Amino acid sequence: MPICSYLIQVDPPRVQDVQADLAALPGCTTRVSEDGRVIILVTDTPDLAAEADLQHALKCLRGIDGLALAFGYTEPEHIDEMAASGLPEVAG
Numbered sequence: 621m622p623i624c625s626y627l628i629q630v631d632p633p634r635v636q637d638v639q640a641d642l643a644a645l646p647g648c649t650t651r652v653s654e655d656g657r658v659i660i661l662v663t664d665t666p667d668l669a670a671e672a673d674l675q676h677a678l679k680c681l682r683g684i685d686g687l688a689l690a691f692g693y694t695e696p697e698h699i700d701e702m703a704a705s706g707l708p709e710v711a712g
Contacts, residue, residue, distance in 0.1 A: 621664065622671040622692060626678070628659040629686035635659065638683040645677055646670075 630638045635656045642650050642661055647670070651660045665671040678687060
């Protein structure tokens with residue numbers, strides 16, 4: 621089960637719309653920075669395929685000015701699978 625965190629830069633007037641779009645995605649939890657310019661997103665997906673689908677969905681959302689994977693974890697037995705998947709490397 622991959623667990624990842626992202627920093628998402630958003631134009632402040634759009635932050636509520638983007639946060640609602642993110643919250644509608646399965647396995648997503650969000651928090652907004654005090655100045656409203658950054659959304660912290662934590663994801664918990666059941667497997668690498670779901671993580672790949674989620675990352676694709678994140679890249680397609682409107683209103684995101686910048687998206688950075690800040691942390692990623694998957695079980696050690698899935699590290700080779702993660703490397704072969706083309707997803708960013710994550711700690712194991």
